[in-house]
Amino acid sequence: MASNLILALNSGSSSLKITLYARRDDYQDDHGVDLLLTASLSNISAPPAKFTFETHSGSKEVNRSEEVDSVYDHATAFAHFLDCLENDAGLDKGRIVYICHRVVHGGDYAEPVIIDEESYEKIEHLSDLAPLHNGAALSVIKACIEKLPNAKSIAYFDTIFHRPIPVHIASCAIDQSIAGPKGLKKYGFHGLSYAFVLRAVSKFLKQPPENLNLIVLHLGSGASACAIKHGRSLDTSMGLTPLNGLPGATRSGAIDPSLIFHYTNRAGRITHDPSFAAHVGVTEAEDILNRRSGWKSLTGTTDFGEISKKAELDNPDPSIASRNPNRLAFDLFLDRILNYVGSYHLKLEGKVDALVFAGGIGERGTELRQMIADKVQCLGYESLDKDLNTNVAKSSEDVVAISTCGTQVDVDGGGRKKRIIVCHTDEQYEMANNCALNKSRW
């Protein structure tokens, strides 16, 4: 059997998403990999973890979905996956040549990097700037070095996509002699997802990326918005860390920076919190805003689907949000999203080809999409097709237009209606395909 497998690992705050691909020998159309299997471990930080494992081709048929007690962090999650890979699917892990790791914060890295001592240390150094993510990814990288010593690990960074953001947009109004050396600026995240979305939408609209202006909403456990001008990131809502901008499952999103000093007077460094992945030293304030805020703090759940169901969305009483915490969470999210859609529309001078929804909530949140679509009508967006909006999650296509204006692009900005699109984004594919197409690696 050929040694041509690429394993793609996406370490989230409390999940590990895993996809295994085989590199194609004779690829066409920039599609360099075939899907072999997908797996995920969720609820890692709130056991019991949930494990799913599904083979698609190239091995014994396996389809498992179960709770597991032996998983309590990302390293044990990865060990559980490897066990299933060998014992149940009967796949020889020695065939894995590359392991692609999503690493959220890449600092000033402009390219993906092979993991060696130097790059490992650099990523470790950045861990405090992505406390829910980089430490978890590093613990999986460490497990890979131990358990798959013949495979090369490559870090793919969320931050790379946003490097074109102009300096005045990425800078903060603080003393630049301090900001510069400390790297205190906007980096932006979800870049692998935005790169996938840009390419998929470009193919769908039959336009090269450089012809496209998009407003993309990646709404998942962490949520962000991105303005893409001529195929390049112009602005995005996350900042120095993934905390800024939109609220998320356990994150506050943007707040008045002084709020935290009034919220807690214990904002000093946590000396040792074993529930954090190794190598992350955060303050009490960062812990509150990253892990004890967001949907969880408002409603008790991180599941935005459940929140949407309980939000009494057909109740027009303006005071409902003060009685129903789910409605408060829903309306608050809608309000913050509109802040970005409105300002990005202006930054793109109204020349927007599409508003694109991606991520777990973006792809499955029918009600939220409907309400955003109603609000952006005044900016010249096409109205939603209700059936398309309801059925989009069932589609196997990467990209589905849920408004009714077809696929023609407003290349000259001459006033054609702007379409609304859903994209089933795939960060693992983005990494693995990039690895497969990079001839210097093979």
Ligand SMILES: Nc1ncnc2c1ncn2[C@@H]1O[C@H](COP(=O)(O)OP(=O)(O)O)[C@@H](O)[C@H]1O
């Ligand atoms: N039917 C639904 N409607 C709205 N949101 C949903 C629905 N189903 C799942 N979600 C949300 O999708 C989120 C997960 O999104 P995903 O992009 O997979 O997150 P992650 O950032 O962990 O990769 C869940 O936290 C949940 O809130």
Ligand SMILES: CC(=O)OP(=O)(O)O
């Ligand atoms: C950057 C970030 O917040 O990622 P995720 O949404 O996967 O948690």
Ligand SMILES: [Mg+2]
């Ligand atoms: Mg995610």
